[in-house]
Amino acid sequence: MIQTNNVVTLHTNRVYDDIITFIKKFESKHTRSNYERNIRNFFLWLPINKKIEHLNVDDIQVRNADIIRYQTYLKEHEADYANITINNYIAAIQSLYEFFEINEYPVNSKHTKVDSLSDDVEHAGALYLNEAEEMARLIMNDRKQGQEKSAFIRMAYTTSFRKSSLRALEWGDIKLNPNGNHYLVTTVGKGNKKHTMPISVDLYNELLKIKEKPYYKKYNDNKIFHLSPTTIQSMMKRLKDQMGILPERNVKFHSLRNVAAGFGTLEEAKKHLNHSSIATTQIYRSHATEDYSNSISLRLEEKIDDNIFKELTKDQLIQLILNQGYGTITQMKKEAQEMLISKSES
Known part of the structure; x- marks a missing residue:
């Protein structure tokens, strides 16, 4: 009996030891950390719900259907993972099973193969401030939880917090700034990084x-929001x-x-969006500010007299301006303000 128990213990430890051997083959500490986290999360998600320290050979048997379900689980997760992130999570599992197979475990690494999700640097299309403000105004009339x-x-478009972070916010996460003219909201975002953003007194009210x-009286969990992912999805639709x-x-x-993403300097946008890399911010910024209306290919074909604006009435000219893209209108407002300031100082 003792011998059997020893064999089982050795058998269990062998799987864990080999997983650690696999992880340690990567030179980058960052890569090792990511692979270990991804592998742990996968085996905790499986019905066996085990830590990798306790795995045995029977536990690592998976079907292709299991991997497809895991991919779907990640796609529907409230954390709103980007496709590239999901692909990385799955890649860690695929690589581990290739390692298992090479080391003569009774598994077939082909079972972990699934179609990669499309590269989605644009996985969430651009939305402009005037549209976001309109959404907040329209939904206020919703008969159920309109205010919330x-x-x-x-909160989403002013703080740029992720959906999961917003849903986790508690009243204690908001503090009055010492000078009293705004509030500070702190959340733990992606990568367990603390992120603090100011909000106006008006928004706090x-x-x-x-x-x-x-x-709201039925809740006693101190959370600010009680909107389910399904409710949020339905609201957006x-x-x-x-x-x-x-x-x-x-x-x-x-x-x-x-x-x-389209406001402030690139460095300011990076800090606001809580990105680790400014290259990521650049991607989002380019999508947010992309405007083809002034492209060279279009300007080459234009043959319209510049004096055409003089033929418009004041109301027509104002309407023409208001019909432009948000970025163009914002820039025109700034220049108009500067013109008025210069006029008052002269």
Whole structure:
């Protein structure tokens, strides 16, 4: 009996030891850390729900259907993982099973093969500030949780917190700034990094109004928001339909987080979005500010007299300006303000 137990223990440790051997073959500490986390999460997700320290050979038997279900689970996760992130999670499992097979474990690494998800640097289409503001205004009229949904949208596009971080926010995460002119909201975001963003007194007051709603009294968890992922998804679909936002724009809730990408300097946007790399910010910024209307290929074909603006009435000219893209309007406002300042100083 003792001998049998020893064999089982050795058998169990062998799987764990080999997993660690596999992880340690990577030179980068960052890669080793990511692979270990991804592998641990996978085996905890499986029905066996085991830590890798306790795995035996029977536990590592998987079917292709298991990997497909895991990929689907990640796609539907409330953390709103990018496709490239999901591909990386799956790649760690695939690489491990190739290692298992080479080392003569009774597994078939082909069972872990699934189609990679498309590279989705644009997985959430661009949304502009005026559209985000309109969403917050429209949803306020929703008969169920309108105040909460409106404040949730405003928090999304002003703080750029992820959906999962917003849903996890508690009232204690908001503190009055010492100077008293705004509040500071702190959350733990992607990669377990703390992220603090200021919000206006007006927005904080909108959050407080949620507490006044009769339904809110049933909650005692100190959380600010109680919107399920399904509710949020349904809300976005209804708003896109109402506003006539075309499907090909691929606007999602995550698009609200990226509204801020087009504002400030690149470094300011990086800090606001809590990106580790400025290259990531550059990608989102380019999508947020992309405007083909002034492309060279179009300008080469234009043969319109510059004096055409003089033929418009004041109201027509104003309407023409307001019909431009948000970035163009913002720039024109700034220049108009500078012109008025110069006029008053002269």
